[in-house]
Amino acid sequence: MIGVYLSGTGNTKHCVEKLVHLMDDTALCVPLEDAQIRSLLEKEGTIVVGYPTQFSNAPFMVRDFINKNDSLWKGKKLFIVNTMGLFSGDGTGCTARLLKKHGAEILGGMQIKMPDSVCDSKLLKKSVEENRQIVKSADGRMEKAARQMREGRYPQEGLSVIAHIKGLFGQRLWFYSKTTGYTDKLKISDSCIGCGLCSKDCPMNNIQIEGNRATSGNRCTMCYRCISLCPQKAITLLGDTVKEQCRYEKYAL
Structure with missing residues (x-):
């Protein structure tokens, strides 16, 4: 098993590392931009991939990586983690559908609420103590999920048709122009x-x-x-x- 993540402010890094190490405390967890990422993934049969949701979509960097390395996924078992400030819809489903097209087996997915990471907006801002409670709740959910996963019962969050509809009409259609590719708005x-x-x-x-x-x-x-x-x-x-x-x-x- 290996964990791989895109994490800007540390939320997703924490979630992937915690979940993977609850399953296998010797497993490696690496950022998506690691120079050796492809060779590391080639050696593993089970991959936990994590990223933050952006407007009910996976970041373009993640989708781009999946498509550019299409031959890598055939026969691999994937569990998908996405973090969110409030709403995700089918945040895990966005990459699950891509990975399945490239021959991967999707074990399941988790959509985990974490502290908001959008620094230049007042939306969803909370006190430090409130955010600590959000992290505590997330950790509890991952501990429960890991126990189930060790028994072969994988969460299926964000992978259903209903979740797809919620994500599509809840945010993705309205904000697709922001997530269709990389942005030059920095x-x-x-x-x-x-x-x-x-x-x-x-x-x-x-x-x-x-x-x-x-x-x-x-x-x-x-x-x-x-x-x-x-x-x-x-x-x-x-x-x-x-x-x-x-x-x-x-x-x-």
Whole structure:
């Protein structure tokens, strides 16, 4: 077994690592952008893949990776985890359908509510204590799920036809233009000091430092990693100002 994840602020990383290690405490968990990711996945028969939901869709980086490595999935067993601030619909189903087309067997899926990670919007913001309770509840759900999975009973969240309809009409149709591909909407203000944290941690190598200023390309995957890390709060995406820099470490129990 191996866990693989796209995680900007640490929510999905935590969920994949916890769930996988409850099943097999020796299993490896790696980020999707790991340079050796394909060779690591080729060696394993069972894969837990996790990502944050964006408008009831999987991030384009995840869907792009699945399609570009179409021959990798045949005969593999996949369990899908998606994290969400509020609503997912069929967040797991979005990749399940792609993976099945490429010959994978879908064991199941979990849709896990975690603290909101959108730093430049007031929507869904909660106190630290409220977010700690959300993490505690998520951990409890994963512990219960792991016990069931060890008995061969896998959660099927987000994989049904009803979930597909909810995701499609609940958000995805209305926001499809935001998730159809990578975005070039990342904004970097004059308060940037060129420290390089954003460039170092961007999973797409989409941010470069030119002189004393960071500049963005057109391959942002909306992970919010750079926005949550910038010491100057100089980067925004959906909003115009940073309301809170959201990191899992703030809410870790």
